[in-house]
Amino acid sequence: MTRTEWDLIVVGGGPGGASAATVAAAAGLSTLLLERGGRLRHKPCGGILPEITGELIEDVFDSPLPPEVLSEPAELSLRYTPPSGEANGGRVRNFRLINVKRDEFDQWLRDRASLAGAEVLHEARVIEVNATNCFNVTYHHEGEDRQAGARCLVGADGVHSLVRRMLNPDAPSPKLLVGQRLVSVSEEMPSDFHCVFAETLSPFYAYTVPKGGMLKIGSGMTEEARTDLMPSLDRFSDWLESNGVAEIGEAALQEGWAIPFGEQLLDASGALLVGDAAGLCNPLSGEGIRLALESGLLAAEAIVESGYESPVQNYRKAAAGMVRMVADLHRVVLAADDESRERFIVAELSR
Ligand SMILES: Cc1cc2nc3c(=O)[nH]c(=O)nc-3n(C[C@H](O)[C@H](O)[C@H](O)COP(=O)(O)OP(=O)(O)OC[C@H]3O[C@@H](n4cnc5c(N)ncnc54)[C@H](O)[C@@H]3O)c2cc1C
Structure with a gap:
């Protein structure tokens, strides 16, 4: 050798x-x-x-x-929705994020x-x-x-x-599982990294990130509840639609991985x-x-x-x-x- x-x-x-x-x-x-x-x-x-x-x-x-490594939009703001709902959420002031491919x-x-x-x-x-x-x-x-x-x-x-x-x-x-889908959306793309905290969606949080004309939606789950990872993305899609955030279309990609x-x-x-x-x-x-x-x-x-x-x-x-x-x-x-x-x-x- x-x-x-x-x-x-x-x-x-x-x-x-x-x-x-x-x-x-x-x-x-x-x-x-x-x-x-x-x-x-x-x-x-x-x-x-x-x-x-x-x-x-x-x-x-x-x-x-x-x-060439930046995604569209290259700069994002950070938006939070608390467990009590959209009405009490909003953008964090003076906080910018870089969006990369x-x-x-x-x-x-x-x-x-x-x-x-x-x-x-x-x-x-x-x-x-x-x-x-x-x-x-x-x-x-x-x-x-x-x-x-x-x-x-x-x-x-x-x-x-x-x-x-x-x-x-x-x-x-030990690990925490994270599932993601890249989906098309029918109306104007939100320009923020949107984190939604609601026990019914995920024990951690669910999020959206705009990626070059598509929307990435994600959710975290414990290892024990792994079979609920993809269903949590379905629930989150419904939540996004019923709260008027985005109309979710076809998924071009679905994936799951982990973080420590x-x-x-x-x-x-x-x-x-x-x-x-x-x-x-x-x-x-x-x-x-x-x-x-x-x-x-x-x-x-x-x-x-x-x-x-x-x-x-x-x-x-x-x-x-x-x-x-x-x-x-x-x-x-x-x-x-x-x-x-x-x-x-x-x-x-x-x-
Ligand atoms: C769905 C999801 C979304 C995330 N979103 C974000 C985010 O928006 N922002 C953020 O900061 N973090 C995010 N994270 C976390 C982030 O991706 C990781 O923390 C980060 O990638 C860690 O970097 P790393 O270099 O330690 O490991 P990795 O990026 O995982 O790199 C490890 C590399 O090792 C290689 N490798 C593995 N085994 C071998 C082997 N046997 N031989 C040779 N090579 C090998 C792999 O191919 C890989 O390229 C996310 C994680 C997940 C799962």
Whole structure:
């Protein structure tokens, strides 16, 4: 089996992996990024970023977001409907969101990693990882199994992370399911990211996002209630119609995926975990792209600062605030009821 040697191997080429690979390669580390999907691989996502993410992207990737990764409309406002109904909802003042085409966005990030000097392989599926005196990674690429070795490993392979499972099989990784449909709508497209909080629709929230002339509708569900995921989208379609928000037409796409929901884990057998693989996703909003970009950056910086000998302590220290924030929000979500959701939205709308 052919084998190559690297300073760092990054498994997964989403925002977390692209960020880690870009920062490490730019600092001079020989870096291999292995991505299971092809170019423009699809990731189920709303593609919504808080406006401040633009600055983080510019810092990490040394470029502003190019127009071709932006969806139409490129800028959205945030609209909330509380459990008591539309009459008490509204737009959050002075709050802007960036609307991206997720597949194109991720490809641009991986291309920036290449430009920074990382070797980026698409259709390279990692099938085995082990940690001895270095990390050994076996991956399938161009019809054959190959091996790569490195002193450092970053697991950025998402919510079902193989790196996390192989290097710490006992670590639980609870999830929250999210279903989405891309639908046509007959009248004028709403220009906001609309979050609707109602126990009858979802124990979390349901949302709409305009995407280039279509509307994405989504809803979250516990793992135990998985069979209710798609029915919750039917209920939400009815809700949108009966509240006069939109007349829902044909679905061009229906998909379900997951986000991590509790149990943050920054490292496993010396490998650093970032983004969804580390459980770093906002459990209240489902926002994970920014946390993936930021944890990828912190992981790479920890590796560079430690002379890539033992980056774990540096990374734990740097990412502690992020872990605390996600854990605190997780407790808030677990304790939430319609009364606290109502209070949260009243506070958001009056700020
Ligand atoms: C339906 C839905 C909607 C969402 N909407 C939003 C949103 O609007 N805004 C937001 O900020 N967040 C959103 N999120 C969360 C967000 O998508 C994730 O938090 C984010 O993608 C995490 O980035 P990541 O790099 O950690 O992982 P991912 O983006 O999942 O990237 C992991 C990569 O690893 C690759 N991979 C996996 N296994 C292997 C392997 N064995 N070998 C090689 N490669 C592998 C995958 O192909 C993938 O490219 C949403 C999530 C869902 C499910």
